[in-house]
Amino acid sequence: MTMSSIKIECVLPENCRCGESPLWEEESNSLLFVDIPAKKVCRWDSLSKQIHRVTVDAPVSSVALRQSGGYIATIGTKFCALNWEDQSAIVLATVDKDKKNNRFNDGKVDPAGRYFAGTMAEVTAPGVLERHQGSLFSLFPDHHVEKYFDQVDISNGLDWSLDHKIFYYIDSLSYSVDAFDYDLQTGKIWKRLQTVKLPVDKTTSCCFGGKDYSEMYVTCARDGIDPEGLLRQPEAGGIFKITGLGVKGIPPYPYVG
Numbered sequence: 001m002t003m004s005s006i007k008i009e010c011v012l013p014e015n016c017r018c019g020e021s022p023l024w025e026e027e028s029n030s031l032l033f034v035d036i037p038a039k040k041v042c043r044w045d046s047l048s049k050q051i052h053r054v055t056v057d058a059p060v061s062s063v064a065l066r067q068s069g070g071y072i073a074t075i076g077t078k079f080c081a082l083n084w085e086d087q088s089a090i091v092l093a094t095v096d097k098d099k100k101n102n103r104f105n106d107g108k109v110d111p112a113g114r115y116f117a118g119t120m121a122e123v124t125a126p127g128v129l130e131r132h133q134g135s136l137f138s139l140f141p142d143h144h145v146e147k148y149f150d151q152v153d154i155s156n157g158l159d160w161s162l163d164h165k166i167f168y169y170i171d172s173l174s175y176s177v178d179a180f181d182y183d184l185q186t187g188k189i190w191k192r193l194q195t196v197k198l199p200v201d202k203t204t205s206c207c208f209g210g211k212d213y214s215e216m217y218v219t220c221a222r223d224g225i226d227p228e229g230l231l232r233q234p235e236a237g238g239i240f241k242i243t244g245l246g247v248k249g250i251p252p253y254p255y256v257g
Contacts, residue, residue: 005244006196012044012051012239019219019237021062021106023252024209031209032071033219033239034060041073041082044239046210054087056080059122062107064115065254072139072255074104074117079139092257093145095119095137102133106205108158110167113256115139118155126224129153136169141257162250196245200236201225208249216242216249 016035023032031044036059044051058076066072071082073089077096080089096102096119107117121133135150157170167180202221209217222230222237230236 005246007243008196008198009241010199010235010238011046011241013235014042014051014238015222016219016237016239017223018204018221019239020204022205022207022209022217022219022239023063023065024207024213024217025065026251029211031207031217031239032063033217034063034073036061037223039075041071043084052084054082054084056082056089059103061104062117064107064109065252067113067254067256072115074107076103077119078104079115079117079143079145092143093139095145095147096135099133101130105134105154106156106158109253109255110138111160111164111253113141113253115255115257116158118152118158120152120154131173134171139255139257141255143257194245196242198240200233200238200240201229202236207252210243213249213251214243214245214247216245218242 017038018036019033020036021034025032029046034041039056039060041054041060041063042051056075060073060075063071063073070084073080073082075089077094078091079093080091082089101122102119103122104117105120107115109115116138118136119134121130123129131153132151134152134155136148136155138146152171154172156172159168169178200220204219204221206216206218209215218240225236
């Protein structure tokens with residue numbers, strides 16, 4: 001496969017301050033994503049090209065499908081059920097009640113339907129945050145929360161191996177990928193197969209989508225780029241679609257609670 005067959009297009013010039021958590025919803029042919037500091041959950045219909053946005057009352061860092069309908073999201077330090085129809089958010093659980101400056105960051109549902117998400121200290125200035133304030137949590141189907149470990153900076157990049165035996169976890173400021181085999185740490189890290197250069201600096205996350213999960217959708221951020229930088233990358237904060245990668249993803253797991 002040659003790199004020349006790869007096509008990159010900005011399908012939505014959304015100007016996200018910090019776009020995150022792209023998620024493909026097969027049922028509606030839609031891409032969901034969040035803009036963390038803008039406190040918005042967005043749903044872009046890939047067929048009609050329409051976008052709908054729901055504004056919540058705190059920074060919203062991740063969104064996931066919910067088996068019983070609607071979505072589930074991490075808003076501030078709360079796990080919330082999101083009803084898209086009436087745009088309401090119902091709190092299912094709250095964490096880090098003793099840490100007023102914390103918020104959730106990345107979140108993802110595991111193969112058994114539990115919603116994993118980690119917290120971090122909110123930045124006080126660009127790139128400045130109080131260290132080791134975060135923890136990794138999971139919201140179980142009965143809505144109880146378990147804490148796995150604490151003393152982390154920024155939980156990010158959560159995923160599971162296809163045989164479900166390995167949990168991959170990234171603490172952004174440690175610059176490494178940890179792989180947990182139940183509670184035993186294994187040293188397994190993904191191989192780099194190819195590199196795709198996007199016309200923006202601050203890419204944040206990606207997911208596979210489209211009818212056969214062969215399209216990759218990428219979110220990125222606009223915050224923290226100076227005016228000169230924005231002239232150089234006018235599509236910063238947009239949603240990108242990459243086709244022709246020659247690989248496919250798998251559907252996201254829904255939260256079962």
